[in-house]
Amino acid sequence: MTKEIKITKKRPCRGDDGHKTVSVRMRDELVERLDRLSAETNRSRNELINILLESALSIVKVEE
Numbered sequence: 001m002t003k004e005i006k007i008t009k010k011r012p013c014r015g016d017d018g019h020k021t022v023s024v025r026m027r028d029e030l031v032e033r034l035d036r037l038s039a040e041t042n043r044s045r046n047e048l049i050n051i052l053l054e055s056a057l058s059i060v061k062v063e064e
Contacts (some may be wrong), residue, residue, distance in 0.1 A: 031045075
């Protein structure tokens with residue numbers, strides 16, 4: 001009887017999936033607005049922050 005050695009594929013380490021964790025301080029009112037929008041859209045706060053940041057970055061204009 002031959003024994004089998006099973007090796008699973010290596011899972012990416014945290015941070016190796018193209019995402020980074022960042023910490024942001026926000027006023028309570030802003031977090032409350034995000035939470036209301038989260039409940040209304042059935043999306044996580046994290047997902048909403050990413051959507052909103054992507055949208056804002058595409059329309060931002062830097063003035064000199």
